[in-house]
Amino acid sequence: MLEVTNIAKEFPTRTGTARVVDDVSFTVGEREFFTIVGPSGAGKTTVLRCLTGLAKPTEGSVRFNGKEVTGPPPEFAVVFQDYARSLMAWFTVRRNVELPLRNLGLSAAERRQRVDTALAQVGLAEAGSKYPWQLSGGMQQRVAIARAIAYRPQVLIMDEPFASVDAQTRADLEDLLLRVRDETDLALVFVTHDVDEAVYLSDRVAILSRSPSRIDEIVPIDLPAERDQIGTKELPEFARLRAHVFSRIRVMVNSTEPASAH
Numbered sequence: 001m002l003e004v005t006n007i008a009k010e011f012p013t014r015t016g017t018a019r020v021v022d023d024v025s026f027t028v029g030e031r032e033f034f035t036i037v038g039p040s041g042a043g044k045t046t047v048l049r050c051l052t053g054l055a056k057p058t059e060g061s062v063r064f065n066g067k068e069v070t071g072p073p074p075e076f077a078v079v080f081q082d083y084a085r086s087l088m089a090w091f092t093v094r095r096n097v098e099l100p101l102r103n104l105g106l107s108a109a110e111r112r113q114r115v116d117t118a119l120a121q122v123g124l125a126e127a128g129s130k131y132p133w134q135l136s137g138g139m140q141q142r143v144a145i146a147r148a149i150a151y152r153p154q155v156l157i158m159d160e161p162f163a164s165v166d167a168q169t170r171a172d173l174e175d176l177l178l179r180v181r182d183e184t185d186l187a188l189v190f191v192t193h194d195v196d197e198a199v200y201l202s203d204r205v206a207i208l209s210r211s212p213s214r215i216d217e218i219v220p221i222d223l224p225a226e227r228d229q230i231g232t233k234e235l236p237e238f239a240r241l242r243a244h245v246f247s248r249i250r251v252m253v254n255s256t257e258p259a260s261a262h
Ligand SMILES: Nc1ncnc2c1ncn2[C@@H]1O[C@H](COP(=O)(O)OP(=O)(O)OP(=O)(O)O)[C@@H](O)[C@H]1O
Pocket: 011, 012, 020, 038, 039, 040, 041, 042, 043, 044, 045, 046, 047, 211
């Protein structure tokens, strides 16, 4: 469904150009949960920005259902880490969640129902008439997630979406994503620093090398499809996968060599 082929990204600097992403390729299938991990500054956000059409790769291409992505496709929704900038401060929570639905040709009743369902799913059924600035950071991020879910995209792209929420809310939102994926045809491309989270959620985990980044390895997560915060994390296979991904990232952090492409 989504094909990223040999993308590279360079940024202009005072003395020339900085190559941040060197050569990254992967595909994401329908209903797949695909997660990107890697050392800090590896270029994960840059890869996501290229993927969504918000940035143009210097080399290579991104294709969605066979068509080149040159701007944000209407089938995508994006949740970035920076929730404070993603919500409109002068609109209520309901209005924020409803905004992207206005272009979908839905009736007012359908829009209302989608907003109600999404707010209930993220545990904010009571907060609809509040303004974002009246909510904690974690609650604001849940509004951003509700907005993405209400839109019912084909691809949900998330950059460290749970970095600012508490551990219990984080676990609830992780399970919400898995549930939404199971109930729809949603595919997810997810970036996290948290290796446990990556292994718990994903069908495959891509490990990026240090910048200029390449794919070090794409690890299939062969855990039972039904994930459970306690049961899944107690499985020996979970521990093995976690240790493997963690040790590869550690190698990347300490390595002075660029990654070999697998
Ligand atoms: N618009 C830009 N202009 C110049 N350099 C940029 C730009 N955007 C990103 N970079 C640089 O690209 C590198 C990778 O940044 P990016 O945010 O993609 O990494 P990341 O893996 O998401 O980082 P983190 O793990 O810390 O969130 C960094 O060195 C950053 O300074």
